[in-house]
Amino acid sequence: MNDEQLFLLINKAKEKDQKAQTKLINVFWVDVFSFVMKKVGDENDADEITVNVFSKVLSKLDLFDPHFQFKTWILTIAQNTIIDFWRKKSRENQDPTENLDEVKNQYAKSPEELMISNEEQKKIIKTIESLDANYQDIIKLRFFEEKSIKEIAEELGISVANTKVRVMRAKKVLAELLKNNEFEDI
Numbered sequence: 659m660n661d662e663q664l665f666l667l668i669n670k671a672k673e674k675d676q677k678a679q680t681k682l683i684n685v686f687w688v689d690v691f692s693f694v695m696k697k698v699g700d701e702n703d704a705d706e707i708t709v710n711v712f713s714k715v716l717s718k719l720d721l722f723d724p725h726f727q728f729k730t731w732i733l734t735i736a737q738n739t740i741i742d743f744w745r746k747k748s749r750e751n752q753d754p755t756e757n758l759d760e761v762k763n764q765y766a767k768s769p770e771e772l773m774i775s776n777e778e779q780k781k782i783i784k785t786i787e788s789l790d791a792n793y794q795d796i797i798k799l800r801f802f803e804e805k806s807i808k809e810i811a812e813e814l815g816i817s818v819a820n821t822k823v824r825v826m827r828a829k830k831v832l833a834e835l836l837k838n839n840e841f842e843d844i
Contacts, residue, residue, distance in 0.1 A: 688836060689733070694740060
């Protein structure tokens with residue numbers, strides 16, 4: 659997606675166009691999830707944080723400055739959301755500074771992680787679009803429409819356990835496809 663197409667998509671999403679918002683999330687989902695996963699190391703926490711990131715992105719689209727890279731803006735929101743996550747986790751452990759310095763140091767070491775090429779974006783989008791329609795539906799319902807496992811089960815007419823399994827399989831298939839396609843063009 660070129661800059662002009664992205665700018666148009668962002669403007670439609672600002673106007674609360676749900677298809678544009680979903681597409682915007684689709685374009686950047688894997689980048690954000692991967693970034694978060696590297697920092698928290700737990701898939702469930704990474705899922706929740708990624709959902710929070712996109713919720714913030716959509717609610718704050720009016721604050722985006724088009725003179726900056728959109729991906730950098732999203733990943734900055736992700737970084738701040740991760741810091742909030744660690745702060746909350748630290749408070750739960752009754753030692754508010756235990757992990758905070760470590761988290762801050764992680765970001766100081768790797769600012770280049772905020773930059774991901776357009777080619778990688780295109781590969782990720784293609785990979786999501788190449789998934790089986792059932793997996794695409796599960797991913798859409800769980801991560802883009804932010805439905806609970808129970809809501810998805812009711813909508814699809816399947817058990818909660820089956821829904822959990824399908825969500826995990828869809829995520830694993832997507833991750834595996836991305837991993838296998840990572841070195842294709844080298």
